[in-house]
Amino acid sequence: MRDLKESRPRPAATPCGCVKPALETAKNGTPRQPSICSHSRACLRIRKSIFNNPEHSLMGLEQFSHVWILFVFHKNGHLSCKAKVQPPRLNGAKTGVFSTRSPHRPNAIGLTLAKLERVEGGAVYLSGIDMIHGTPVLDIKPYIADYDSPQNVIESSGDFTLQNNQDKLKTGSQSEGNTNSYDWQQLPGHKESQPCCRSEETPKCPGARTSGGSKAGSDDAANSQQSSAEPRERAAELGEESGPSVAQDQSGPQSQEESPSEEHEESRLKRGAGAAVPEGRSPEMPPRAPPRAAGAAQRAVVPAWVSEAPVASLEVRFTPHAEMDLEHLGSGEPAEEARHAIEAVLSADPRSVYRRKLCQDRLFYFTVDTAHVTCWFGDGFAEVLRIKPASEPVLMSKAAESPGSLGS
Numbered sequence: 001m002r003d004l005k006e007s008r009p010r011p012a013a014t015p016c017g018c019v020k021p022a023l024e025t026a027k028n029g030t031p032r033q034p035s036i037c038s039h040s041r042a043c044l045r046i047r048k049s050i051f052n053n054p055e056h057s058l059m060g061l062e063q064f065s066h067v068w069i070l071f072v073f074h075k076n077g078h079l080s081c082k083a084k085v086q087p088p089r090l091n092g093a094k095t096g097v098f099s100t101r102s103p104h105r106p107n108a109i110g111l112t113l114a115k116l117e118r119v120e121g122g123a124v125y126l127s128g129i130d131m132i133h134g135t136p137v138l139d140i141k142p143y144i145a146d147y148d149s150p151q152n153v154i155e156s157s158g159d160f161t162l163q164n165n166q167d168k169l170k171t172g173s174q175s176e177g178n179t180n181s182y183d184w185q186q187l188p189g190h191k192e193s194q195p196c197c198r199s200e201e202t203p204k205c206p207g208a209r210t211s212g213g214s215k216a217g218s219d220d221a222a223n224s225q226q227s228s229a230e231p232r233e234r235a236a237e238l239g240e241e242s243g244p245s246v247a248q249d250q251s252g253p254q255s256q257e258e259s260p261s262e263e264h265e266e267s268r269l270k271r272g273a274g275a276a277v278p279e280g281r282s283p284e285m286p287p288r289a290p291p292r293a294a295g296a297a298q299r300a301v302v303p304a305w306v307s308e309a310p311v312a313s314l315e316v317r318f319t320p321h322a323e324m325d326l327e328h329l330g331s332g333e334p335a336e337e338a339r340h341a342i343e344a345v346l347s348a349d350p351r352s353v354y355r356r357k358l359c360q361d362r363l364f365y366f367t368v369d370t371a372h373v374t375c376w377f378g379d380g381f382a383e384v385l386r387i388k389p390a391s392e393p394v395l396m397s398k399a400a401e402s403p404g405s406l407g408s
C-alpha cells in the first residue's frame with residue numbers, strides 16, 4: 001500500500017546505461033490501466049486546505065464499489081505532446097493522441113476507474129490504480145454504471161419501437177415533480193434523453209445509489225463556501241494556470257504536428273504499396289471499425305488494437321533468488337499478492353516501444369504496490385531477479401503540498 005504522496009527525488013539506476021532522473025523509474029511498471037493489476041493499491045488523503053473537515057467530503061462514498069479518479073500526469077517530464085503517439089499496444093504504429101490513453105496529451109489529465117477498498121476519515125483506500133506515487137489528484141467521482149457504462153444504459157433490441165416506448169414511459173414517470181434535473185445530452189440516433197435519475201435528490205435507478213451526499217447544504221459552512229467558488233477562482237486558489245483548450249483555438253500553430261518529412265513519408269506510403277489504405281489512415285494501423293448500426297448506438301465499441309493488442313503477453317519467471325525475496329516479503333497472502341501483482345504488470349509488457357527496441361537486454365526496475373522489482377526481458381518472457389520491500393527504497397516526504405490537487 002503506498003500513499004500517493006510526493007516521493008523525494010533519489011538517484012536511479014539506469015537500465016539503458018544513461019543517467020535518468022528518479023521519476024523515470026517511478027513510471028516504469030506502473031500499470032498502464034487499472035485492469036492490469038488489481039493489487040496496485042494506494043491511499044489518497046484529502047487535504048485540509050481543500051476542506052476543513054476532509055471526512056465530510058467523503059461522506060457516502062463508501063457505498064460505492066468503484067470511483068473515477070481524475071489526476072494530473074505531473075511526471076510527464078516535458079510539456080509538449082504530439083498529435084500522433086505510439087501506444088505500447090500498437091508496438092510502434094502511430095495513432096492520434098485522442099484515440100489513446102497516452103499520458104502525453106495537451107492537458108495532461110488522467111482518468112482511472114479504481115476499486116474503492118474503504119474510506120477512513122479523510123482518506124480513501126483504492127486498488128487497481130495506474131498512477132504513480134505522488135500523483136496530484138484533481139477529483140473523485142463515484143462510478144455509476146447507469147451513467148458511465150453504455151452497455152448498462154439501454155440494450156438495443158430488434159424491436160426499436162417497443163424499446164423507445166418503454167423509455168418514454170420510464171422518462172415520464174421519473175421526471176415527474178423533479179426540478180433539479182440534469183441537462184442530459186442526447187445521444188445521436190436516440191430521440192429520448194437518458195431516461196434515468198433526472199433528480200439528484202430522488203435517484204430511482206438501480207446502481208444509482210447515493211448517500212444523501214448531494215445535500216450540500218448539510219455540510220458545515222466552511223465547506224459550502226469552498227464548494228461554491230467559481231471554477232476560475234478555484235483554479236487560481238489551487239495554483240493552477242488555466243491549461244490549453246483543445247477545442248477552442250483551432251487556428252494556432254501546430255507546433256507538435258509531424259514534421260513535413262513525416263507527412264510526406266506517410267502520403268508516399270499511402271500512394272505506394274498501401275494504396276488500399278483510406279485517406280487519413282496510416283498503413284500500419286488496423287482497419288477502421290465498420291459503420292455502426294443505428295440500433296447499436298448504445299453499445300461501447302473499441303478498435304481491435306485495444307481489445308486484441310498485437311503485442312503478445314509475456315511469460316513471467318522468477319529466479320530462485322527472487323523466490324526467496326518473495327518469501328521475505330511475508331508468508332502467505334502478502335507474498336502471493338506481490339507475486340500476482342508482479343506477474344500482472346510484467347505479462348502485459350510494461351516497456352515503452354522505445355525500450356522494447358533499444359534496451360532489450362537491460363535491467364528494468366519498477367515498483368508495484370509494496371514491492372520494488374528488478375527484472376530483465378528476453379524473447380517472450382520477463383524474468384524477475386530481485387524483489388525488495390518498496391518501503392525501503394521509496395522515501396516519502398511529509399504531506400506533499402503540491403498545489404492543484406485534492407490530495408496526494
Ligand SMILES: C[S@@+](CC[C@H](N)C(=O)[O-])C[C@H]1O[C@@H](n2cnc3c(N)ncnc32)[C@H](O)[C@@H]1O
Pocket residue numbers: 027028029030031032033034072073074075076101102103109110111112113130131132134135136
Ligand atoms: C497509459 S496511462 C493511463 C492512465 C489513465 N488510466 C487514463 O486512461 O488516463 C498510465 C501510465 O501513465 C503513467 N503515469 C501514471 N501516473 C503518472 C503521473 N503522475 N505522471 C506521469 N505519468 C504517469 C504510468 O507510466 C502509467 O503506466
